[in-house]
Amino acid sequence: MNYTRRDMIQMGVGGSAALLTGWRPVWAQATRPADVSSQRKRPIPSTGENIPCMGLGTSRTFHADTSDEQRAPLKDVLRLFHEMGGTVLDTAPSYGNAEIVSGDLMRDLGIRSDLFVATKVRVRGQAEGVEQMQASLRRLQTDRVDLMQIHNLMDIQTQLPTVRKWKDQGRVRYVGMTTSSRRQYEDFEHWMKSETLDFVQLDYSIGQREAAERLLPLAEERGMAVMVNRPFMRGRLFQKTQGEVLPEWCAEFDCASWGQFFLKYVLSHPAVTVVIPATSKPDHLRDNMAAGLGRLPDKAMRDRMEGLIDAM
Ligand SMILES: NC(=O)c1ccc[n+]([C@@H]2O[C@H](COP(=O)([O-])OP(=O)(O)OC[C@H]3O[C@@H](n4cnc5c(N)ncnc54)[C@H](OP(=O)(O)O)[C@@H]3O)[C@@H](O)[C@H]2O)c1
Numbered sequence: 056m057n058y059t060r061r062d063m064i065q066m067g068v069g070g071s072a073a074l075l076t077g078w079r080p081v082w083a084q085a086t087r088p089a090d091v092s093s094q095r096k097r098p099i100p101s102t103g104e105n106i107p108c109m110g111l112g113t114s115r116t117f118h119a120d121t122s123d124e125q126r127a128p129l130k131d132v133l134r135l136f137h138e139m140g141g142t143v144l145d146t147a148p149s150y151g152n153a154e155i156v157s158g159d160l161m162r163d164l165g166i167r168s169d170l171f172v173a174t175k176v177r178v179r180g181q182a183e184g185v186e187q188m189q190a191s192l193r194r195l196q197t198d199r200v201d202l203m204q205i206h207n208l209m210d211i212q213t214q215l216p217t218v219r220k221w222k223d224q225g226r227v228r229y230v231g232m233t234t235s236s237r238r239q240y241e242d243f244e245h246w247m248k249s250e251t252l253d254f255v256q257l258d259y260s261i262g263q264r265e266a267a268e269r270l271l272p273l274a275e276e277r278g279m280a281v282m283v284n285r286p287f288m289r290g291r292l293f294q295k296t297q298g299e300v301l302p303e304w305c306a307e308f309d310c311a312s313w314g315q316f317f318l319k320y321v322l323s324h325p326a327v328t329v330v331i332p333a334t335s336k337p338d339h340l341r342d343n344m345a346a347g348l349g350r351l352p353d354k355a356m357r358d359r360m361e362g363l364i365d366a367m
Contacts, residue, residue: 094140094347097328099229100278101253106171108322109347110143111136111340112284112333118151126156131337133160137169139344145256145282145331146195147175147206148187154194162196172197173254173282175233176214177206184214188221202254204231208242215250229253235284237265247273256282259327261320261364262292271326280328286321287314287332295367302363308356309349314339318346320360323353 096105111132119125136144144161146153154174161167174191176184192198203218205211211232221227231254234243247255247270255274259266263285274281287293296313308323310316314332321330332343352360 092140094344095322097280099253099280099328101229101280106329107140107142107347108327108329109141109318109344110145110171110282110329110331111141112331113144113146113153113157114150114333116333116335117146117153117156119156120152126160128335128337129156130160130163132334132340133157133166134164135337135340136344137164137166139341140347141344142169142171143173143282143329143331144170145173145284147177148191148194149175149177149206154191158194158196167197171201173202173204173231173256174200175204175206176218177209179210179213181213181217184210184217188217188226192226199226199228201227202229202231203227204233204254204256206233207236208232208234208239208246211246229280231255231280231282233257233282233284240265240270244269244273247277247279252277252279254280254282254328256284258285259283259321259324260286260288260292261317261360262288262295264361267324271324275326281326283321283327283330286330287317292317292364295364299367304356304359307350308352310352311345312342314342315346316360318343319351320357322346323351323357 094107094109097108098105117129119129144157146157148154161170172195174195176187178184178187188203192200203221205214205218218227218230222230231252232246233256234240235258243257255270257266257270259271271281293313301311301313301316305311305316308319310319318330318332321327334340334343
């Protein structure tokens, strides 16, 4: 891949901050600016396998029909994600056509084997769980998924043994559970304490920080990888910062957009393994992937970021 300066600026890092300060982002010092190897990686504690910390969600954004008009931008999003070093793709049977679209696009781009595919099971009953997981494999056009998660703790006592069995059979590589609701945090904590899980997925953002009180420290203590959903609060954080100028001090942690500001905040928490923002737009994908490059804010900077957002 060869990138022009225009491409680099569109990728969202550097730009005017670089021109003003003379500071050069990490990728600008490399011969291949978007070299996949420059994406930050983090280990899954249960195995030590390294995965890129910038992933991709599919809720709502990948719910598309088969028309070129709807599929073409999503194909670009997934192609760019892959080219820019992303691997972790999160989907679910309850995201409309998202599993079908993900399966078709992975096949068309020939990238299934490069990706780390995560999906979920959200149904009551043992047979129903098996049926739903089998349907997911068919829709994703794969014979195994990398991560199977009990979605929002639904019938977890029934589904967890089945998912573990699938892991033993090689149809699932990692086991996890998800939430995105504070109302479930107490239950979630209970399951984190009583079960051995490879991954937990939860909501955490600069505007919704409760997970940092108990769940994130517990994940570190229990050796569980953390996948963060809703890093933009479904886009609401962008409404908050609309019309606001990004402070110059953001260049100190290689941040050149509000999207990167929100993502770098999440990634700078030591318990976080991977964050999965969703987008249907190639330009937003470029912007988001740049958050996996360069420096991250330290504790003092994180406090400053929180103060800024809290005051808006
Ligand atoms: N309980 C669970 O298991 C659970 C719950 C919620 C979410 N999730 C997972 O987590 C993923 C992420 O959460 P989410 O989709 O709810 O919300 P999110 O990632 O916080 O926000 C997505 C929204 O942000 C916009 N956006 C993305 N990048 C942007 C950028 N650079 N600039 C401006 N706008 C941008 C997107 O619109 P555009 O399309 O216009 O870019 C979209 O509307 C989901 O897709 C799903 O995979 C799991």
